[in-house]
Amino acid sequence: xxxxxxxxxxxxxxxxxxxxxxxxxxxxxxxxxxxxxxxxxxxxxxxxxxxxxxxxxxxxxxxxxxxxxxxxxxxxxxxxxxxxxxxxxxxxxxxxxxxxxx
Amino acid sequence: xxxxxxxxxxxxxxxxxxxxxxxxxxxxxxxxxxxxxxxxxxxxxxxxxxxxxxxxxxxxxxxxxxxxxxxxxxxxxxxxxxxxxxxxxxxxxxxxxxxxxxxxxxxxxxxxxxxxxxxxxxxxxxxxxxxxxxxxxxxxxxxxxxxxxxxxxxxxxxxxxxxxxxxxxxxxxx
Numbered sequence: 001x002x003x004x005x006x007x008x009x010x011x012x013x014x015x016x017x018x019x020x021x022x023x024x025x026x027x028x029x030x031x032x033x034x035x036x037x038x039x040x041x042x043x044x045x046x047x048x049x050x051x052x053x054x055x056x057x058x059x060x061x062x063x064x065x066x067x068x069x070x071x072x073x074x075x076x077x078x079x080x081x082x083x084x085x086x087x088x089x090x091x092x093x094x095x096x097x098x099x100x101x102x
Numbered sequence: 103x104x105x106x107x108x109x110x111x112x113x114x115x116x117x118x119x120x121x122x123x124x125x126x127x128x129x130x131x132x133x134x135x136x137x138x139x140x141x142x143x144x145x146x147x148x149x150x151x152x153x154x155x156x157x158x159x160x161x162x163x164x165x166x167x168x169x170x171x172x173x174x175x176x177x178x179x180x181x182x183x184x185x186x187x188x189x190x191x192x193x194x195x196x197x198x199x200x201x202x203x204x205x206x207x208x209x210x211x212x213x214x215x216x217x218x219x220x221x222x223x224x225x226x227x228x229x230x231x232x233x234x235x236x237x238x239x240x241x242x243x244x245x246x247x248x249x250x251x252x253x254x255x256x257x258x259x260x261x262x263x264x265x266x267x268x269x270x271x272x273x274x275x276x
Contacts, residue, residue, distance in 0.1 A: 003116075004227035007153065008220040010120055012213060014127060014146070020209035021131040024201065029182050033130050033143050036174065040150050043166075051157040052227040057234040058242035062250070064154075064162050068169045069254040073261035075174045079181045080265035086185035 007048035014041025028085065028092040032078050036071065043067040115156055122149035136182050140175060147171050158233040 014037050021034030043064045050060020086092050126149055129142025147170045154163035243251045 001221075002224050002227040003229065005220055005224040006116070006120075007157075008224070009217060010123060010153070012216045012220065013124065014150075015216070016209040016213045017127040017131055019212065020205045023205035023208055024131060024197065026197070027136065027185075029136050029178065029185065030139060032178060032181065033136075033139055036143055036170075036178070037127060037130060037146060040147065040170070044150050044153060047154060047157060047159065047162060051159060051231040053225055054228070057159075057232065058239055061159055061162050061234060061239055062242060062247055064159075065165060066250055066254055068165060069258060072169055072173055073257050075177045076258075076261045076265045077268075079177050079184075080268040082181045082185050083269050092185045 002052075004048055004052045007052070008045055011041040011045035011048070014038065014044065026093050026095065028078075028082055028094055031094060032075070032082075035074070035078075039067060039071045039074075043071075112156065115152070119149045119152040119156065122146075122152070137179075140178055140182065143178070144171055144175050147175070158231040160233070161236050161239065 018034040018036075018038035018041065021037065022031050025031050025034065046063040046067065047060045049055065050057055050063070082092060085097065089096060123146050126142045126145030126147075130139050130146060131142075133139040133142060147166065151163045151166040151171075154160075154166055
């Protein structure tokens with residue numbers, strides 16, 4: 001088993017446990033935590049694929065930085081959405097959000 | 103002899119960080135308190151940053167700590183705090199068995215497909231990655247890949263403005 005495979009398996013583990021968290025958690029905040037895990041796995045996978053193969057290293061580093069930027073933007077928007085949802089529904093449980101109209 | 107010792111040390115560091123990532127992942131997903139789950143996420147983020155350092159990319163590792171641990175985790179903490187996620191224990195209480203089975207099935211499916219693909223089609227990998235200078239990375243971003251760089255800044259600006267507008271709009275209607 002090459003080192004690249006080990007890194008990829010760790011990234012797949014992060015993806016799987018993120019999906020598990022998204023389905024298992026009841027509150028929206030818990031779902032956000034799962035999404036962050038998945039994004040981290042994506043960054044790790046991109047980075048390992050570039051660093052440990054003859055691909056130019058800058059590509060992987062740039063990819064990892066782009067993933068981090070997307071994660072930051074996503075976290076900002078999710079915080080705002082969570083605030084609006086918690087004001088409207090008085091709860092952030094995913095099962096209680098049954099209507100899209102406020 | 104010295105080379106062998108440092109190689110063993112590298113393996114220990116690798117599997118230590120993988121253990122940190124696995125432990126943090128399980129804490130994130132299974133912990134009943136959301137604050138503890140966030141601490142598990144931070145543990146995972148540090149583990150991934152350690153793997154970045156091990157891959158000879160200290161700049162990205164530092165960025166990981168700065169952006170994820172420093173900014174995203176604080177944002178999520180604000181989300182926990184401002185949405186009153188803990189009174190009544192939103193995450194406590196028993197979860198139906200059907201949901202647990204669905205969650206396990208949904209997480210095992212990509213594990214099987216992607217894991218077998220990663221194991222079967224693994225290209226030969228370099229054992230000792232080379233470090234890239236930050237100067238080179240900056241030139242890479244400013245010359246051939248300037249469009250994604252600018253798009254990321256645009257995305258961040260739009261996300262920030264969108265977040266402000268979302269919360270502000272609601273307050274005005276009251």
